Amino acid sequence: MNHTVSSIIPRILRMNRTLIICSLALLASIGSAPAESSSQQASPYFYPFVNPYEATVIPLPIAYQAKLPDEVDSKEFKLKVFPDRETPEVFWYQDGLKCSLAKQDKQAPLIFVVAGTGASYKSANMLSLGKIFFQAGFHVIRISSPTHMNFIVNATSGMPGNTPEDAEDLYRVMIQADAYAREKKTDISGYALTGYSLGGIESAFISKLDEERGAFNFDRVLLINPPADVYQSITILDNLLVDNIPGGADNFTPWFKEALQKLTAQASTIDDLTFSGDSIYKLYRYYPPREDFLQALIGLAFRMHSADLVFTTDVMNGGGYIVPKGLELSARSSLTNYAMTSYHTSFVNYFDEWFFPFYKNQEPGLTKEAIIKRCSLYELENYLRTSDKIGLMHNEDDVIMAPGDIDYLKSVFGDRANIFPTGGHCGNISHPDVANYMVNFLTNKEVVK
């Protein structure tokens, strides 16, 4: 029985063949393999995917990646952020916030890395960032996004998506994680902070918070591909799905079924059948790289993240939006109807129907525009203009940015912004030029542009 957990044959490796062939073809098309990291610094930035949607979805071929260790010796640990919090029975398996610490053997600065929307501390981008900063000499603590289920259940104090509150929650977690690292005899000489995507904008708010509270006094803070305006970016992401399903939104189910059939036809292990969020990007392997399909995939990954967030948040707040208020779900309760509703709920629906009314109820005069601004980088403009320790890494073709957003960020950050021409949304994190820039900025070295 080849389809069960205990009877699975290791054929998954074959799944990578397509990627390897693509990589080789790309290498052949440019004549020779890219040079090593040192010589790449001198040559102009080159990214193999010019289309921003390809850059976002398709992993950077290994030949183009920075040289990083295969693995970094890191230890997972769990934090009981709110020791008195009772976990709802339906989430019985959530017994603490999972984080990761990679410790240097000597005294070194510690960097906190915050994940992007819906991502965990061990998502692909987080693992890459962990390796880059550990190799550069940092102790590294990786933290899941406040929009990840594990964070929402264990460490969120209100409603995820409210950037200032998310920053407060992250700050609380960072203080506890720092205490854990010191308990493990981590010799810390200073602190740095970074995060990508939503984690990028949250890093800006955390930095501001730390100016007031002073727990870390960060030497450097780097925002990687942050949205300027969270609401605008989630609207773009929602529309990527709705606008790009062949045959229109009503055709979603047949389209999704066909995509999943392509996936399952190739699957040989349960590993191939477990995906949520960004892991749905792997569907690109079974289709020609058509832009509308890639856009739909990005939108679908976001929708799956937001469905997880909406349901988890609703349960943690006593229900009323997706789950009937007063209903206690058990470990054996069927979640099928809630899953269907959640997958048919966009983040904008959640924001407009539940998130905004929740805060308006607390502040009767609050307008939608005001809360949107409160969650955006516009809110921190003065701080970002004047704080020399905060830098920005972004891509000119980032697909979650609205027209004018990149120019706005350039004007705010000035020389502290490094905008790469291509790379899509967080596609180029492990590119050598990007890795060099991030490390140089965070270690306070001169940055060669």
Add this chain to the structure above:
Amino acid sequence: MKQHTLNIRASALALASMTLLAGCSTTQPEADSVTITPPLRQYIPQEGQVRLIEVDDSFEGWNRGTYKFNYGFDKYVFLPVVRTYQAIFPDYAEDRISSFFSNFGEVTNFYNNALQFKWKSTGTTLTRFTVNTTVGVLGFWDPASHWEINEQPADMGQTFAHWGADKGSYLMLPIAGPSNVRDGFGTAGDIAVNSFVGPATWWDNDAYYWTVTVMNPIDRRSQVGFRYYETGSPFEYELIRMLHGMKREMDIQK
């Protein structure tokens, strides 16, 4: 013959124990008297609309309990053993062991392809087994794949489907994981057949028998990165159920 009986008894005992344990882990919550208010948002599909995530799951309560049990078994028994195994053997040795057990799996592929009258696949399977057992030194290496004599996976669940059996309800098997009623019987059938004619019975030696019986599942688990409740989605059970059903449909159509 003594070993055959022993193997069947051991399998039956293990399945019964796991079923009981899984059942024990699921107690009905007591109904309470709290007022329940309908949620603001409900999705009501249009009539005739395909609902991918809805799968026949008549034993859902039990299945979810078993899923929970599997998590515990994995965490406290299976994975510690797998980690010990991985710590003892270098990667190269693990690859050879996997190849060895994979070659044993050709027995199951062989008779199931034959029972489905897939003669070409049956022949390919026989060729693979012969090549890997001889040139591949008892299956420790896999030259057949190198020569593009590819594996032709088949199991008794597929055979039953080929004969027209309906899949029945989704079924979460203790330890083994996602299945359905038809495939559950298929699994039991494959265990029974292997108990009589499978590789563990080919040499009348207790050490060999127990090594094969114990090491095979450990090796297989070591090949799989999946961890229960690690996807970060509260709908992990639903997603796996949906995708597993689709995958089995694809397997059967092949």
